[in-house]
Amino acid sequence: MFLFVVRFIFLAITALSSLVFRLIFSATAYLLVLIIQGCRLPSQAVQGGLQLIADATRACFELVLEFIVEKISSSTTAAFDLLIEGISASAALTGSALEGLVEKTRNSLHGVLENSLSQLAEDFGEMISAIMTALWNNYKDAVRYFTENA
Numbered sequence: 001m002f003l004f005v006v007r008f009i010f011l012a013i014t015a016l017s018s019l020v021f022r023l024i025f026s027a028t029a030y031l032l033v034l035i036i037q038g039c040r041l042p043s044q045a046v047q048g049g050l051q052l053i054a055d056a057t058r059a060c061f062e063l064v065l066e067f068i069v070e071k072i073s074s075s076t077t078a079a080f081d082l083l084i085e086g087i088s089a090s091a092a093l094t095g096s097a098l099e100g101l102v103e104k105t106r107n108s109l110h111g112v113l114e115n116s117l118s119q120l121a122e123d124f125g126e127m128i129s130a131i132m133t134a135l136w137n138n139y140k141d142a143v144r145y146f147t148e149n150a
Helices: 002-039 043-093 096-149
Strands: none
Touching: 002 043, 002 096, 043 096
């Protein structure tokens, strides 16, 4: 059940990020095409403007990717810290009278957690891959629209 909930959360994050990136890149491409078609400046001015826009887009893209990687890294670290802290706190509260039961439970849960954590890590990697693929595809679509219509 826990694995299902985490997979659903990963799916929601992937879909939401894809939608946001699509919206940002499409809106930017449409806006740039409208601006260029509205102004119709000489080619040198357009070339210089496009170069400035490309440089600004690259800088923003790098900042956004750096921010996303930083937030994913800090969130993952915080989640694992909370998981470790929770496991440590529950183990500290367990009395010595339940030592045999805890030992049996720990042995049985070790295999389950090991499989679950590896599955979660794999799902997390797939989510990150899907987000980056969607981001790249949305960026390429926006650039393609811009170059075709500008």
